[in-house]
Amino acid sequence: MNEHEYSAYLKRLHNLVYVELAQKVAAMEFFVRNGELVRRDVAAGLIEPVLPAIISGLHYDVTFSLYRLFDKRNSDRNIFDFLNKTEQIHDQLSWKSPFPKDNIKSHRLLLDELADPIGRLAKRRNKFFAHYDGRYFDDKTLLDIDFPFGVDDACTLLDALVEIVLFYGSAYDGIHSVRNWQIVVYSSTERLYSRIREQPHMDDSSQGDAIRTT
Numbered sequence: 001m002n003e004h005e006y007s008a009y010l011k012r013l014h015n016l017v018y019v020e021l022a023q024k025v026a027a028m029e030f031f032v033r034n035g036e037l038v039r040r041d042v043a044a045g046l047i048e049p050v051l052p053a054i055i056s057g058l059h060y061d062v063t064f065s066l067y068r069l070f071d072k073r074n075s076d077r078n079i080f081d082f083l084n085k086t087e088q089i090h091d092q093l094s095w096k097s098p099f100p101k102d103n104i105k106s107h108r109l110l111l112d113e114l115a116d117p118i119g120r121l122a123k124r125r126n127k128f129f130a131h132y133d134g135r136y137f138d139d140k141t142l143l144d145i146d147f148p149f150g151v152d153d154a155c156t157l158l159d160a161l162v163e164i165v166l167f168y169g170s171a172y173d174g175i176h177s178v179r180n181w182q183i184v185v186y187s188s189t190e191r192l193y194s195r196i197r198e199q200p201h202m203d204d205s206s207q208g209d210a211i212r213t214t
Contacts, residue, residue: 001085003093007172013082014169016069017161024062025151025158026185030193031055032151046197060129066157067125070111070118079161083107086168096174107164114160121157123147158182 001009031038038055041047072080083104086093090101111118124147127133128140136143169175 013165017165023185026182027189029151030189063129067121097171117153120147120149
């Protein structure tokens with residue numbers, strides 16, 4: 001890998017982690033932590049009944065998007081590969097803020113400490129989200145018993161990705177991004193949900209009229 005390829009790799013990781021994944025996890029966190037509110041609002045007709053399906057789709061998206069960045073077996077590009085590439089060409093890169101190559105070990109140790117939640121995420125992905133294991137096809141609630149993985153786990157893995165990507169991004173090109181981006185997106189999702197609740201909802205007859213006039 002040359003410097004141009006490394007720069008593109010880092011930029012792509014930054015976009016995947018900091019822009020796409022961070023926003024998805026933050027939005028999912030809001031809906032998980034406010035799940036009871038959403039269920040009540042749907043039952044009361046304050047929110048369109050399609051919303052739970054959209055939230056479910058977000059859950060699937062986060063599961064796949066998060067795990068593939070930790071997937072060492074089936075993915076050519078992941079956070080482990082990125083650290084390996086960084087170590088291999090460290091001395092040939094034009095760092096804005098140089099650091100000892102040994103610092104990379106600290107990030108490997110960070111990932112080693114996350115082996116348990118990464119493993120549980122992998123099992124969930126492989127046994128339900130990507131493929132239907134018979135046990136969980138029959139009763140998907142067993143997934144949370146056998147391989148529990150909550151929004152706090154997702155945030156923990158995301159935080160590790162953000163820490164690594166922002167460290168090397170800052171060291172390489174001097175760009176400093178806001179670390180608490182998830183908080184901003186969480187608040188934005190909360191405001192969006194409030195606006196949706198405040199919107200008047202069409203009854204069945206008006207929905208029919210709307211369909212006919214479009």
